[in-house]
Structures are given as C-alpha cells and as structure tokens.
Amino acid sequence: MNTTSTNSPNVFSEAQGKGKKKTGLELFFEFFSTRTTTVYDFEKCTGISRANGCQYKRKLERAGKLQIVRLGVCPVSGANGVQYVTTNPKKFRPVTQLRVPFGAERGGV
Secondary structure, three states: OOOOOOOOOOOOOOOOOOOOOOOHHHHHHHHHHHOOEOHHHHHHHHOOOHHHHHHHHHHHHHOOOOEEEEEEOOOOOOOOOEEEEEOOHHHOOOOOOOOOOOHHHHOOO
8 A cells, every 4th residue: 555645745735737726625635635644644744734635535435435454553643543544435445334134035035
C-alpha cells in the first residue's frame, strides 16, 4: 500500500488546468484515490481541517465510496491504531456479508 505523503501544503487547492476551485469533498476523494493514509495526513498535506476531513470521510464511507483498509501508526502524530483509508476501489477489502436464513431456507414455511 502506498503510504507516502507529500509534505507541501495545499497540494490540491485548485483544479489543474481548469482554473476552477474544487470543493473540499472533491479534494478529499481525489487525495485518497491515489494514497492510503490517515485523515490527519490529509490535513497536513492540503491545509483542510481534520474536522472537515472526518465529515467527508463519514459521508463517503456511508455512500460506499471510501473504506478503512487497515489500522496502523499515524505518519504525522505517531499515534497507534489510527485508520488508514482509501477511495480507490482496487484497494478495498472484499465485503463478507453473512446470509441469514429466512422462511423456506430455514426449513420453515
């Protein structure tokens, strides 16, 4: 997994070649499509607050467009057990959903 971070602030502050500023959510999505890292690292690289990053994370996670791929040590703070996230579907873990038998499957009516 790619855990490199670019330490220059505001790396994604403008849409390249378009002259149009992107929303924080768009920047968040693009940032994590090319990196698997923490929301704190996102804050340090882009200058967008961690609080906003957490809101974007929740929104994309609920929409199924972001996944926590592992827990590890934060590259910024050194804290242990932090979430490494990505919006790249190629890096998503396979979903394992258990089937609950109902009705005829269970032998009932």
